[in-house]
Amino acid sequence: MGRSPCCCHEAGVKKGPWTEEEDKTLVEHIQKRGGHVGSWRGLPKAAGLNRCGKSCRLRWTNYLRPDIKRGNFTDDDERLIVRLHALLGNKWSTIATHLEGRTDNEIKNYWNTHIRKKLLRMGVDPVTHQQLPPEHQHHRSNQHLPEPLLWAAAAASLGGQLDTGLIMQAQLLQQLLQAIGSSSNNNTNSTSSFVANLAAGAANAMLGSSASIVPNLLLQDQTMGLLSGSANYLQPGYLGNMSNFAEQDVVQQQLINAATSTMARDGTSSSAAAEPAGHHQQQQHCGTAVAFVSDDAVAPALERPPVVQEFADLLEPMEQLPNLCSLESDSFWKDILEDSYRLC
DNA sequence: AAACTCACCAACCGCGGGACC
DNA sequence: CGGTCCCGCGGTTGGTGAGTT
Numbered sequence: 001m002g003r004s005p006c007c008c009h010e011a012g013v014k015k016g017p018w019t020e021e022e023d024k025t026l027v028e029h030i031q032k033r034g035g036h037v038g039s040w041r042g043l044p045k046a047a048g049l050n051r052c053g054k055s056c057r058l059r060w061t062n063y064l065r066p067d068i069k070r071g072n073f074t075d076d077d078e079r080l081i082v083r084l085h086a087l088l089g090n091k092w093s094t095i096a097t098h099l100e101g102r103t104d105n106e107i108k109n110y111w112n113t114h115i116r117k118k119l120l121r122m123g124v125d126p127v128t129h130q131q132l133p134p135e136h137q138h139h140r141s142n143q144h145l146p147e148p149l150l151w152a153a154a155a156a157s158l159g160g161q162l163d164t165g166l167i168m169q170a171q172l173l174q175q176l177l178q179a180i181g182s183s184s185n186n187n188t189n190s191t192s193s194f195v196a197n198l199a200a201g202a203a204n205a206m207l208g209s210s211a212s213i214v215p216n217l218l219l220q221d222q223t224m225g226l227l228s229g230s231a232n233y234l235q236p237g238y239l240g241n242m243s244n245f246a247e248q249d250v251v252q253q254q255l256i257n258a259a260t261s262t263m264a265r266d267g268t269s270s271s272a273a274a275e276p277a278g279h280h281q282q283q284q285h286c287g288t289a290v291a292f293v294s295d296d297a298v299a300p301a302l303e304r305p306p307v308v309q310e311f312a313d314l315l316e317p318m319e320q321l322p323n324l325c326s327l328e329s330d331s332f333w334k335d336i337l338e339d340s341y342r343l344c
Numbered sequence: 345a346a347a348c349t350c351a352c353c354a355a356c357c358g359c360g361g362g363a364c365c
Numbered sequence: 366c367g368g369t370c371c372c373g374c375g376g377t378t379g380g381t382g383a384g385t386t
Contacts, residue, residue: 017354017380041371057372058355093374108375109353 069101
């Protein structure tokens with residue numbers, strides 16, 4: 001498999017911006033052939049253009065093609081690009097197949113000039129979609145503040161209740177969702193879906209179903225808003241970096257174990273709500289997320305499985321927060337993956 | 345008003361890989 | 366089966382216009 005020298009290196013072949021006349025010549029030539037190019041290499045000579053075939057192909061596919069959509073990207077476009085990039089990486093051409101009328105080059109440029117910068121400003125690595133370690137978050141304002149205080153400050157700026165305990169609790173559960181998501185992205189395992197629902201419900205209930213702090217925070221910034229869609233709850237973290245909680249992994253594992261054992265015992269993934277979510281909100285205003293989870297839910301759950309019912313009770317309020325359901329996310333990703341594989 | 349900086353994006357470059365001989 | 370042709374892709378560059386000093 002060798003690489004032939006490109007005709008672009010031939011002397012006298014024009015480079016640089018295309019003139020209107022060249023555009024017209026190229027379009028007319030391709031239209032004359034019914035939109036079929038045949039050989040790009042042979043096109044310039046046939047069309048009477050002093051360009052290399054590669055340059056002609058690029059000009060056509062990125063600019064002159066009649067089905068190209070012009071104008072700004074919509075919020076939906078942007079949201080889709082971010083999600084697809086999280087899934088596919090820099091597969092611009094594959095991403096472009098999901099945005100009608102957009103070229104890979106256009107999407108790539110838009111990513112590099114807009115989205116990438118937004119993510120960096122948020123402290124999110126645009127390559128991995130993970131939260132950057134604090135020492136790399138150069139673009140974040142208030143970076144000297146501890147994470148919980150940042151959340152609290154943002155909540156306060158929105159007129160929400162300033163309750164760092166709640167915020168930290170929510171962060172822990174979001175982290176749990178992320179951990180679950182990373183281990184279940186490629187399947188729709190009912191156990192992981194159940195646990196994801198469980199944790200999502202708990203997070204939502206803690207924050208209040210109608211005045212949830214987390215979604216409001218995420219929606220404050222336009223970029224954060226687009227990232228707050230369902231899929232991101234099963235994606236690596238856009239939310240808090242919980243590394244300051246040493247027991248995090250243990251707690252997560254305990255939660256998963258507790259929920260899984262409940263499923264095995266009951267043979268069901270849902271149960272009716274026995275008490276309002278506000279009950280937990282009142283009970284669990286403790287200082288740290290670790291204290292909250294281990295004292296009130298996880299450790300007792302391991303000793304006395306029925307306590308896990310408390311988490312099952314939280315499933316219902318979760319429905320009040322659209323797009324948080326992992327099943328919905330699974331379906332979203334499944335569709336995208338199927339489309340991608342079909343096109344590959 | 346000139347100089348400078350920054351953001352945007354069209355276009356270029358080089359490589360991988362499929363198709364064909 | 367190896368060599369060549371060609372296409373398509375992702376990364377990068379550089380021209381241009383807008384904004385700032």
